[in-house]
Amino acid sequence: EAGVTQSPTHLIKTRGQQATLRCSPISGHTSVYWYQQALGLGLQFLLWYDEGEERNRGNFPPRFSGRQFPNYSSELNVNALELEDSALYLCASSLGGQGAGELFFGEGSRLTVL
């Protein structure tokens, strides 16, 4: 069974540009989560999507946004990139509804902002 897949693996952008990251959940999982892992920091919760709707978001500015498609895949968009947005962005999926904390993570997309 395929795990959570993320693309691209690495992405280099300059300040002010926009970045788009993509995630495909495990088949049968309807919830998708996005976390940011900056160097030396713990994972910070960004967004939770379930059944195509944004259900919760973390303490991040509105320039972090995303969506979930009918096939449950998801996209994270970061507008007006800032240097501090450089981080590993992890996508995770779980069974639908509230999930149960048992998240299945992808290997992440490393975003570097120059």
Added chain:
Amino acid sequence: EDQVTQSPEALRLQEGESSSLNCSYTVSGLRGLFWYRQDPGKGPEFLFTLYSAGEEKEKERLKATLTKKESFLHITAPKPEDSATYLCAGAAGGYNKLIFGAGTRLAVHP
């Protein structure tokens, strides 16, 4: 403010030398305490969920325990393949928003 703190930041052990990792939490309405393992260049991998004080879970050389303020991950007779970063997370309110600690980097040397 909800917070999860892990200690030590890094731990170096000899193969076979047992030890414990600590996770202290201040999470209002804690619904569950989770342990994950993260290898370099990989996403975290789920290990355990603990729901109430006094609960214990075991998997191979790992045992996780939970009190009202802390969780411990005990590693018995570790092997080099146990080297990884171990992450602790608390679920506040719902399970959809986990609050992660910064992790403990464990290195086990032969």
